[in-house]
């Protein structure tokens with residue numbers, strides 16, 4: 001069986017890594033606009049005109065996810081605004097999804113990158129994508145690490161996601 005082919009009815013679990021922190025300069029060098037406040041309006045507060053290194057406009061967030069309030073994890077700082085941008089088609093990342101945070105004077109900014117191509121190769125379902133987004137956003141972006149608290153409070157409790165749920 002080659003990569004990307006799955007027997008019907010077989011559960012496909014994918015490992016997802018712990019989040020990482022990058023600094024503001026690294027964030028500004030990314031080809032995605034991680035500080036955007038909504039899906040369509042260019043962020044006027046970005047002095048670089050929200051252009052990537054090659055002078056191309058940065059990719060806008062594909063969507064935002066509103067984070068649940070209540071208890072937060074303690075492994076990482078949680079997102080300050082409780083609203084995180086999600087970028088699909090980040091097909092260069094080594095796994096199906098990854099969360100990153102940046103400390104700024106205004107607070108902590110998280111963003112989520114999804115390897116859509118890899119998810120298609122794995123025949124991921126809509127429910128599987130939702131589980132991945134829950135893992136990244138409602139788990140990591142709320143400060144939780146793998147194995148912290150329990151799977152009710154922390155959707156990132158397990159380091160694996162059932163992509164064809």
Ligand SMILES: [Zn+2]
Pocket residue numbers: 016017018019135140146156159
């Ligand atoms: Zn994770």
